[in-house]
Amino acid sequence: MKNIGILTSGGDAPGMNACIRAVVRSAIYNNMRVFGVEQGYNGLLNGKIKEMTLSSVADIIHRGGTILRTARCDEFATEEGLEKALNVLNVFDLDGLVILGGDGSFKGAKCLSDRGISTVCIPCTIDNDMGYTDYTIGFFTAVETVVDSISKIRDTSTSHGRANIVEVMGRNCGDIALYSGVAGGAESIIIPEVEVDIDNVCKRLIQGKNRGKLHSIIVLAEGVGNAYEVAKNIEEKTGTETRVTVLGHIQRGGTPSTFDRVMASKMGNKAVDLLLQGKTERAIGIRENEIVDFDLDEALSTERVFNNEMYEMAKVLSI
Numbered sequence: 472m473k474n475i476g477i478l479t480s481g482g483d484a485p486g487m488n489a490c491i492r493a494v495v496r497s498a499i500y501n502n503m504r505v506f507g508v509e510q511g512y513n514g515l516l517n518g519k520i521k522e523m524t525l526s527s528v529a530d531i532i533h534r535g536g537t538i539l540r541t542a543r544c545d546e547f548a549t550e551e552g553l554e555k556a557l558n559v560l561n562v563f564d565l566d567g568l569v570i571l572g573g574d575g576s577f578k579g580a581k582c583l584s585d586r587g588i589s590t591v592c593i594p595c596t597i598d599n600d601m602g603y604t605d606y607t608i609g610f611f612t613a614v615e616t617v618v619d620s621i622s623k624i625r626d627t628s629t630s631h632g633r634a635n636i637v638e639v640m641g642r643n644c645g646d647i648a649l650y651s652g653v654a655g656g657a658e659s660i661i662i663p664e665v666e667v668d669i670d671n672v673c674k675r676l677i678q679g680k681n682r683g684k685l686h687s688i689i690v691l692a693e694g695v696g697n698a699y700e701v702a703k704n705i706e707e708k709t710g711t712e713t714r715v716t717v718l719g720h721i722q723r724g725g726t727p728s729t730f731d732r733v734m735a736s737k738m739g740n741k742a743v744d745l746l747l748q749g750k751t752e753r754a755i756g757i758r759e760n761e762i763v764d765f766d767l768d769e770a771l772s773t774e775r776v777f778n779n780e781m782y783e784m785a786k787v788l789s790i
């Protein structure tokens with residue numbers, strides 16, 4: 472293996488840059504040439520590719536976003552799009568490709584490996600919604616951002632004696648809400664994995680008020696539905712003024728946490744190792760603190776197991 476490509480695809484995640492750096496440096500260390508593909512699969516179809524050097528990844532380990540930029544690309548899902556991508560890979564003489572992204576990006580990698588390209592995928596998404604790995608790059612940084620926001624919202628919640636709903640990202644996965652709710656000491660956590668029980672949320676709010684609590688923080692995952700309707704419902708049932716903060720894309724930016732940088736560095740280095748060993752169709756993950764790799768099909772078909780124990784614990788701690 473002489474020439475490899477690297478791309479970031481789908482929603483960006485803090486730590487992508489640390490991972491790009493690790494791939495580029497590990498590859499050059501092993502006498503390979505590395506080519507950066509811009510804007511994900513979109514750039515692959517259109518030949519937006521440039522060679523990377525040691526210095527093209529200098530001063531990026533601490534930066535959010537992705538220097539390669541990213542995109543969601545519908546054309547790649549068509550036979551014509553795939554053919555275009557294969558042609559470009561051929562023109563640049565790339566024998567292997569490292570793909571950083573979530574499950575949509577991994578599915579794209581599968582199409583390429585089915586056509587003879589060596590692929591290694593690295594899980595990068597703030598959602599932490601991939602079943603085969605305990606964590607994805609970007610998740611803990613996003614949680615830190617949410618926890619920081621909860622602390623600020625708690626101040627004003629106390630001053631006004633209000634309830635405050637904090638809506639967080641995660642698509643259909645409640646992990647950002649669960650982890651930030653626990654770390655931020657939320658009174659209630661509402662996630663898609665557990666049926667919403669508004670009466671219970673209201674009961675906890677009223678019990679807290681009766682004990683003299685001035686604030687009430689409710690963390691709600693976006694996959695549950697409309698936060699404003701939930702707020703209206705709570706307000707009607709409890710008589711407590713309820714405000715909504717939708718944190719949105721702030722969760723996707725910012726300097727990556729130490730954990731994300733270290734995990735990104737290890738995974739990037741592992742990706743190059745796997746390609747050097749002639750492996751293909753692999754998905755890198757972390758299980759019980761060990762960096763591991765799986766067959767791509769297996770990774771894609773592993774169901775996420777919801778951490779019910781943690782959810783139950785959160786209820787106990789916020790009684």
Ligand code: F6P
Nearest residue numbers: 482596597598640641642693723
């Ligand atoms: O998958 C990451 C994510 O941030 C989700 O949590 C969110 O639902 C979605 O992407 C938002 O996508 P976009 O940036 O395209 O609006």
